[in-house]
Amino acid sequence: MKQGQVSQVQIMTPPKSFALFCLNRVFNYVAFVRSVMMARKFNISLVVAALSLITRILPVAVAVPDSVLRARHVQTPEELRDSYDYIVVGAGTAGLTIADRLTELPECTRRIPCFMWNPSDPNGDRQTAHLYNLTSVPQIGLNNRTIPLGMGFGVGGSSAVNGMAVMRGTAIHFVPPNPVLAADFNITYDIQAWGQYNDTRLYASFPGGLNPAINWCIETIYDGLIQTPGIPFPADGHAGNHGVFYYPLSVDPKTRQRSYSRTGHWDGLNRPNYDILTSARATKIVLSGKENAATGVECILTDTEKRVTVKANKEVVISTGAIHTPLLLQLSGVGPRMLLKKAKIPVKVSLPGVGANFQDHPIGPPIRFNFTKPPPPPTSNSTHLPPSEGQGQGLVADLPLPVAAPSAFPAIASSLARQDPASFAAPGTDSSVLRGYKAQNNLLAEQMLSSAPGSLSFLHWVIGYGTAPGANPINFHPTSRGTVSVDPDNIDAPDPVVDYRALTNPVDTDLMIAYLEFYRRFFGPEGPLAGYRAVETAPGAKVTSREDLAGYIRANYIPQAWHPVGTAAKMRRELGGVVDDELRVYGTRGLRVADASVIPILPGGTTQLTVYVIGEKVGFVVLSYSHIASCPETDFMC
Numbered sequence: 316m317k318q319g320q321v322s323q324v325q326i327m328t329p330p331k332s333f334a335l336f337c338l339n340r341v342f343n344y345v346a347f348v349r350s351v352m353m354a355r356k357f358n359i360s361l362v363v364a365a366l367s368l369i370t371r372i373l374p375v376a377v378a379v380p381d382s383v384l385r386a387r388h389v390q391t392p393e394e395l396r397d398s399y400d401y402i403v404v405g406a407g408t409a410g411l412t413i414a415d416r417l418t419e420l421p422e423c424t425r426r427i428p429c430f431m432w433n434p435s436d437p438n439g440d441r442q443t444a445h446l447y448n449l450t451s452v453p454q455i456g457l458n459n460r461t462i463p464l465g466m467g468f469g470v471g472g473s474s475a476v477n478g479m480a481v482m483r484g485t486a487i488h489f490v491p492p493n494p495v496l497a498a499d500f501n502i503t504y505d506i507q508a509w510g511q512y513n514d515t516r517l518y519a520s521f522p523g524g525l526n527p528a529i530n531w532c533i534e535t536i537y538d539g540l541i542q543t544p545g546i547p548f549p550a551d552g553h554a555g556n557h558g559v560f561y562y563p564l565s566v567d568p569k570t571r572q573r574s575y576s577r578t579g580h581w582d583g584l585n586r587p588n589y590d591i592l593t594s595a596r597a598t599k600i601v602l603s604g605k606e607n608a609a610t611g612v613e614c615i616l617t618d619t620e621k622r623v624t625v626k627a628n629k630e631v632v633i634s635t636g637a638i639h640t641p642l643l644l645q646l647s648g649v650g651p652r653m654l655l656k657k658a659k660i661p662v663k664v665s666l667p668g669v670g671a672n673f674q675d676h677p678i679g680p681p682i683r684f685n686f687t688k689p690p691p692p693p694t695s696n697s698t699h700l701p702p703s704e705g706q707g708q709g710l711v712a713d714l715p716l717p718v719a720a721p722s723a724f725p726a727i728a729s730s731l732a733r734q735d736p737a738s739f740a741a742p743g744t745d746s747s748v749l750r751g752y753k754a755q756n757n758l759l760a761e762q763m764l765s766s767a768p769g770s771l772s773f774l775h776w777v778i779g780y781g782t783a784p785g786a787n788p789i790n791f792h793p794t795s796r797g798t799v800s801v802d803p804d805n806i807d808a809p810d811p812v813v814d815y816r817a818l819t820n821p822v823d824t825d826l827m828i829a830y831l832e833f834y835r836r837f838f839g840p841e842g843p844l845a846g847y848r849a850v851e852t853a854p855g856a857k858v859t860s861r862e863d864l865a866g867y868i869r870a871n872y873i874p875q876a877w878h879p880v881g882t883a884a885k886m887r888r889e890l891g892g893v894v895d896d897e898l899r900v901y902g903t904r905g906l907r908v909a910d911a912s913v914i915p916i917l918p919g920g921t922t923q924l925t926v927y928v929i930g931e932k933v934g935f936v937v938l939s940y941s942h943i944a945s946c947p948e949t950d951f952m953c
């Protein structure tokens with residue numbers, strides 16, 4: 316395939332190897348994003364790109380009305396089968412992806428129930444009521460404020476309630492081998508691996524609807540960014556580089572409805588080998604024998620409070636998200652020994668990393684300006700707005716640290732590299748976890764010095780929000796590490812104790828100050844927008860000392876953007892890792908974790924795309940391998 320061709324309008328021949336086939340499946344979703352971006356670059360109508368994809372999946376979509384065909388919905392214990400080959404716990408973003416892939420091969424796998432909690436209406440669509448109502452403990456770094464966090468719990472999990480932004484990290488995240496980054500998820504930026512199959516039913520598109528009130532703002536800021544040294548403008552926001560680009564949404568371009576794991580991986584499936592048990596909360600994985608083999612799942616039926624155990628013949632995959640996965644592991648006896656002992660939970664596997672390494676993208680305090688000489692409103696021939704049929708939700712600028720903090724970056728990097736993580740980690744953190752933090756610090760410090768293509772971006776600026784020019788800077792790579800733990804005094808509580816430990820590492824304050832200073836330069840009298848004579852309204856030009864800025868940050872910092880990761884990290888065990896490269900939980904047999912919790916360091920992008928890929932990895936690449944010997948090759952081609 317030549318660079319620049321629109322992959323979706325080509326009919327490709329099947330790949331020769333199973334591995335390539337799997338990779339192609341993984342990349343379908345991304346490929347569509349890319350084709351849309353390519354279409355914009357080469358002035359090919361987005362509609363053509365979208366239609367080509369729709370045309371290819373249409374026979375399936377038409378022949379299978381959603382209302383009729385779905386996985387068997389099990390609602391009472393009596394309907395459960397005696398045992399299941401695979402049990403996927405959690406019908407969320409990754410969980411539904413995995414269950415779909417496993418049940419694609421009817422001869423090879425049998426019967427997978429997905430447990431989920433409180434889905435009052437499994438046929439329903441996005442409902443705000445389908446959010447967990449969770450709050451963190453008081454944050455010592457944030458003047459003891461508590462922080463609400465929302466995770467989805469309907470069929471579809473967080474993909475059913477999320478903001479639908481579709482982004483990817485920069486390339487370094489996905490280039491193996493790397494001991495502490497996502498690596499090894501077999502994501503590649505090789506265009507050859509993309510877009511050769513179009514059998515996905517998940518979409519990313521530019522559905523239109525960019526708020527006209529903020530267009531002027533985008534136009535003006537875009538102009539300013541062009542004049543700022545060192546900022547690339549990749550035509551394709553998914554090419555793995557930092558820079559300025561429009562991002563698409565997980566929206567079906569035809570129906571303009573949310574495209575999420577339920578519509579992509581559950582609606583329309585009618586498979587005799589697929590059961591879904593709802594209104595059930597898993598409380599424990601049964602680990603048997605010396606090998607701690609996962610032989611079943613205990614759960615509580617939320618309508619009747621009845622407890623049932625479902626038997627697993629082959630594997631259990633935990634896919635309950637970065638907040639509830641560490642809780643479920645700990646309740647099963649897999650976690651930090653001291654914590655489990657305190658909670659009186661028999662220790663099956665001492666794994667200190669379970670619930671450690673907790674991260675989310677923090678949203679910084681607002682910095683706002685008034686233009687006293689306002690820019691002219693955009694005209695219809697504005698050059699920087701996306702084409703009308705291709706309006707996305709927004710424009711972002713993802714900047715490496717040398718661009719965001721051209722004078723501060725060496726000092727920030729060297730202070731991180733010199734740190735002893737024990738000084739900032741939660742009290743009692745195990746030495747293996749501290750070694751993992753050190754490895755992460757070293758990698759982040761190295762990346763803070765780089766603006767090479769594909770290196771990490773640090774400042775994430777979502778442009779165009781707010782009524783006034785300015786920003787709430789988002790830090791793509793915070794250095795503080797939180798914890799998610801069972802409450803030792805109440806192990807029956809459905810939710811864990813969540814502690815962001817926000818701003819406990821002073822480097823995070825240094826980064827936020829550097830970002831606020833970036834905006835002061837950008838909007839100020841020496842910056843590219845000087846002609847508009849901006850006056851700073853928040854925090855105000857008088858707030859300049861480190862102490863004052865740190866106080867402003869402490870009072871306004873929000874340590875989460877609904878992207879929790881890292882609490883069952885895919886890292887080496889001696890670095891505090893919880894799962895290996897194939898996402899198997901250390902010290903167990905037949906137990907994997909596949910959801911956002913395995914991501915060791917936050918990607919420089921929103922998280923859903925990476926989570927889908929994790930689901931694909933487990934559901935298709937890893938588990939399918941165990942059946943290659945017994946399944947005819949053609950099974951994989953259908």
Ligand SMILES: Cc1cc2nc3c(=O)[nH]c(=O)nc-3n(C[C@H](O)[C@H](O)[C@H](O)COP(=O)(O)OP(=O)(O)OC[C@H]3O[C@@H](n4cnc5c(N)ncnc54)[C@H](O)[C@@H]3O)c2cc1C
Nearest residue numbers: 405407408409468472473477478479480597910911921923
């Ligand atoms: C409000 C919000 C906005 C977001 N915005 C964006 C965005 O714009 N772009 C983006 O890329 N990402 C966004 N994200 C993040 C993204 O959606 C998540 O990273 C991703 O969906 C996580 O997938 P997961 O499979 O790890 O977990 P989930 O999709 O959350 O799935 C976990 C599932 O497990 C179930 N579960 C939990 N505990 C149990 C139990 N004990 N027993 C049985 N079931 C259980 C839950 O009910 C849920 O269904 C947002 C998230 C939220 C919540």
